[in-house]
Amino acid sequence: MSFLAKYGPWAVVAGASEGTGQAFARRLAADGVNCVLIARREAPLTALADELRARHGVDCITASIDLAKSDAFDRIVEAVGEREVGLFIANAGGDPHGTTFLDQPVDSWIDLITRNVTTAVRCCHHFGGKMRERGTGGLLLVGSGACYGGANNMAVYSGSKAFDMCLAEGLWAELKPHGVDVLYLSLGRTDTPELRRFLTEKGLPVPSDLATPEAVAELGLERLPHGPIQNFGQADDEVGRLPQSAAQRRQRVEMIAQASQAIYGKK
Ligand SMILES: NC(=O)c1ccc[n+]([C@@H]2O[C@H](COP(=O)([O-])OP(=O)(O)OC[C@H]3O[C@@H](n4cnc5c(N)ncnc54)[C@H](OP(=O)(O)O)[C@@H]3O)[C@@H](O)[C@H]2O)c1
Numbered sequence: 001m002s003f004l005a006k007y008g009p010w011a012v013v014a015g016a017s018e019g020t021g022q023a024f025a026r027r028l029a030a031d032g033v034n035c036v037l038i039a040r041r042e043a044p045l046t047a048l049a050d051e052l053r054a055r056h057g058v059d060c061i062t063a064s065i066d067l068a069k070s071d072a073f074d075r076i077v078e079a080v081g082e083r084e085v086g087l088f089i090a091n092a093g094g095d096p097h098g099t100t101f102l103d104q105p106v107d108s109w110i111d112l113i114t115r116n117v118t119t120a121v122r123c124c125h126h127f128g129g130k131m132r133e134r135g136t137g138g139l140l141l142v143g144s145g146a147c148y149g150g151a152n153n154m155a156v157y158s159g160s161k162a163f164d165m166c167l168a169e170g171l172w173a174e175l176k177p178h179g180v181d182v183l184y185l186s187l188g189r190t191d192t193p194e195l196r197r198f199l200t201e202k203g204l205p206v207p208s209d210l211a212t213p214e215a216v217a218e219l220g221l222e223r224l225p226h227g228p229i230q231n232f233g234q235a236d237d238e239v240g241r242l243p244q245s246a247a248q249r250r251q252r253v254e255m256i257a258q259a260s261q262a263i264y265g266k267k
Pocket residue numbers: 014015016017018019020021038039040041042065066067068090091092093094095115142143144145187188189190191192193194195
């Protein structure tokens with residue numbers, strides 16, 4: 001089956017206005033997949049849609065939706081309408097705060113959970129259900145190495161990413177027999193505008209070893225049929241990052257806390 005037949009005719013990219021989401025959309029459009037582009041900022045979405053239509057002759061629609069709001073899922077379904085969605089990508093998911101848990105109002109953490117967990121679950125259920133009926137399609141959850149354990153200054157973020165990883169593993173097992181691919185794409189540091197804003201805010205230099213959004217999109221779509229997990233930059237059989245014993249996990253959290261003092265300070 002061609003890529004377009006397997007994952008087309010439409011893809012929904014949640015978090016498409018920049019960075020890896022934008023790179024996914026560009027890569028999909030180059031393969032002839034029409035795109036529903038979602039993010040909060042309308043202007044970059046419109047510019048991207050114009051670019052994809054002009055360059056690749058695909059159809060694109062945009063929808064300015066805040067995925068952290070409780071009505072996000074209903075608004076996505078409304079925007080998509082009757083279009084047949086063969087691929088859903090949950091790309092939006094960064095931590096906009098980078099602080100300790102108690103240094104943000106709890107509602108901002110609830111927003112992060114709504115975006116990374118609740119809206120993602122609703123979308124996987126909705127689009128995954130239609131894909132199972134058709135016997136084809138894909139769900140791609142963009143994750144983070146933070147999923148492998150909690151750490152200071154990312155308690156809720158890492159928890160949400162761990163949830164998404166387990167969700168993807170379960171859905172992969174359930175949907176594979178029905179022809180639907182599921183992948184959790186765990187990223188390391190990637191050169192997105194959001195990461196650059198974070199580094200600038202913290203007064204930190206841009207590391208030279210960042211992954212590019214293009215490489216992320218390329219790998220994610222290539223590995224989509226080979227779920228449930230792809231760790232960016234790691235071979236499939238490379239030893240993982242998940243310590244199992246209580247002592248190892250304690251050691252890991254302490255080690256990260258020490259290593260991240262330069263970024264977050266002593267809190
Ligand atoms: N960059 C890294 O170093 C890194 C490392 C590990 C994992 N990741 C993962 O890679 C993915 C992309 O990360 P990123 O650095 O590009 O940051 P991001 O904050 O996830 O932004 C990506 C896109 O999501 C959109 N977005 C964010 N919050 C949204 C909301 N509430 N509603 C709708 N759209 C929203 C942004 O557009 P708008 O602002 O226009 O809404 C943007 O287009 C995330 O899942 C992140 O966890 C990134």
